[in-house]
Amino acid sequence: xxxxxxxxxxxxxxxxxxxxxxxxxxxxxxxxxxxxxxxxxxxxxxxxxxxxxxxxxxxxxxxxxxxxxxxxxxxxxxxxxxxxxxxxxxxxxxxxxxxxxxxxxxxxxxxxxxxxxxxxxxxxxxxxxxxxxxxxxxxxxxxxxxxxxxxxxxxxxxxxxxxxxxxxxxxxxxxxxxxxxxxxxxxxxxxxxxxxxxxxxxxxxxx
Numbered sequence: 001x002x003x004x005x006x007x008x009x010x011x012x013x014x015x016x017x018x019x020x021x022x023x024x025x026x027x028x029x030x031x032x033x034x035x036x037x038x039x040x041x042x043x044x045x046x047x048x049x050x051x052x053x054x055x056x057x058x059x060x061x062x063x064x065x066x067x068x069x070x071x072x073x074x075x076x077x078x079x080x081x082x083x084x085x086x087x088x089x090x091x092x093x094x095x096x097x098x099x100x101x102x103x104x105x106x107x108x109x110x111x112x113x114x115x116x117x118x119x120x121x122x123x124x125x126x127x128x129x130x131x132x133x134x135x136x137x138x139x140x141x142x143x144x145x146x147x148x149x150x151x152x153x154x155x156x157x158x159x160x161x162x163x164x165x166x167x168x169x170x171x172x173x174x175x176x177x178x179x180x181x182x183x184x185x186x187x188x189x190x191x192x193x194x195x196x197x198x199x200x201x202x203x204x205x206x207x
Contacts (some may be wrong), residue, residue, distance in 0.1 A: 002165045004157075006173045009033070012131040021135040023170050029053060031145060031160055032132060033174030034068070034124040036096050036182050036199045037153035038160060040168065041068065041142035047110060050141065056167050058148040065111045066098055066120035067139035070130055074139060077106050079121055085187050088204060094125040096199035098182040111141060118188050128174045144181060152179050 003023070005016045024030055029042050029052050040056065042049030044067065053059070067078055072090060075081065079101035081089065089099060103112055103119040111119060122142075124130065133140055145160065146153045154160050157173035164171065183200035186193050194202045 002161065002168045003170045004161050004173065005170065007128050009175045009177075010127055012128050014131075014135075017128075017131045017135050020170055020172060021132060024132075024136060024140065028169030029056075029167075030140075030170045030172065031157075031164065031168055032129060032140075032172045033126055033157075033177040034122075034129050035094070035126040036124070036144075036178055036180055037155065038145045038157070038177065039068065039129075039140075039142045040145045041140040044111075044139055044141045045108065046141075050110060052167070053143060056164065057143060057146065059143070063143070064100070064118070064120050066122050066142050067107075067111075068122050068124060068129060068133060068142045069139045070133035071123055075121065076104075078104055078119060078139070079107075080104060081187065085192070092200070092204060093123040094130070095123070096125065096180075096182050098122045098184045100184065100186040100188055100195065102188055116188075120184075122182065126174070126177065128172060153181065155179050 007016050024043050027046050027049050029049050031040050098120045100120055103117045107119050144153050161171045180199040183198040183202050184196040185205045186195045194205050
């Protein structure tokens with residue numbers, strides 16, 4: 001039976017944030033809000049938790065996971081970017097974007113597409129998500145909470161609890177956070193392109 005925390009979307013209770021992060025550190029799978037939709041995440045180094053997420057979402061090994069970060073200070077650890085790309089990232093974070101970047105050796109191989117060393121990075125404009133990553137001190141390995149057969153992510157934390165209460169360790173109720181996915185920008189090569197238009201304004205990344 002999963003735990004269910006009601007956390008204030010603008011002023012997260014630090015006591016509950018600490019408890020949530022302890023669950024992540026101990027190998028738990030957590031559902032939490034972002035600025036676009038609810039995400040499902042776990043500790044970056046935990047293979048068992050990753051496998052549980054893959055089973056819940058029925059993902060294959062080609063799925064690219066996203067590292068949800070507190071800010072760009074963690075960027076150089078996990079991704080390779082040049083100065084012009086960094087400036088654009090800085091101007092648009094936090095925000096409703098996922099950036100596909102060249103991965104560094106610090107990213108566990110199991111998080112990557114088997115044929116492409118690239119990783120998604122994201123800095124959400126959501127107080128709960130940022131509080132979790134700040135307390136954790138490292139990114140949360142995450143994926144949008146889209147169930148098998150669905151095209152849209154789940155949005156109601158009570159529905160999420162009812163559906164996944166025996167499959168995840170914690171559901172955080174942070175209120176309604178929308179159904180629109182992030183705008184995905186591929187910045188792996190010199191020619192950047194918008195892979196998917198979503199909640200974030202794609203204009204800064206279009207030639």
